[in-house]
Amino acid sequence: MSISVVVPFKPILIEAARNLNVEPHFNFVTKGPAHAMQFMCHISFDGGAHPNFSSKWKNTKKEAEHLAAYFCLNYWIEQGIIKVLDINFNALMNSRSNVESCSKISRHYKIK
Numbered sequence: 191m192s193i194s195v196v197v198p199f200k201p202i203l204i205e206a207a208r209n210l211n212v213e214p215h216f217n218f219v220t221k222g223p224a225h226a227m228q229f230m231c232h233i234s235f236d237g238g239a240h241p242n243f244s245s246k247w248k249n250t251k252k253e254a255e256h257l258a259a260y261f262c263l264n265y266w267i268e269q270g271i272i273k274v275l276d277i278n279f280n281a282l283m284n285s286r287s288n289v290e291s292c293s294k295i296s297r298h299y300k301i302k
Contacts, residue, residue, distance in 0.1 A: 197256060197260070198256060199256045199257075199259035199260040199263060200216075200255050200256050200259045202259065202263060203233075203259035203262055203263055206263065206266065206272050207235070209272070210240075210271070210272070212235045212236055212237070212239055212240060213235065213236050214233050214234070214235055214259075214262075215233065215234045215235070215236075216231055216232075216233055216255050216258070217231070217232045217233075217234070218230065218231055218232070218251055218254065218255075219232065221247065228247045228248065228249060229245075229247070229248055229249070229250065229251045229253075229254040230244060230245055230246070230247050230248070230254055231244065231245045231248075231251070231254035231255040231257070231258040232244045232245075232258065233255075233258045233259065233262055240262075240266075240271075241265070243258050243259075243261045243262040243265065244258055244261075245257035245258035245261065
């Protein structure tokens, strides 16, 4: 299933990282010609307290950074590092396909 709208996982990650007292750093790698550039986002954290995460190649920086944030959040949930954040997750979801594709994360967040 492909997602046509980018779910904004970056702000969720930033909030979760703030609660863990770590700061995420977003860096990009590019490939391809200027008219068809692709982007990969790498997320690292101060002090090496958490592993680094990378997205797959995407057509926009925004897609790449949100995908990398999604991978990081999934890891933190699976490792029990985060469980529930007091955020309005419903406000971030704007289509049924996004909700289905993000079901793993949405099960772990308090839905207001």
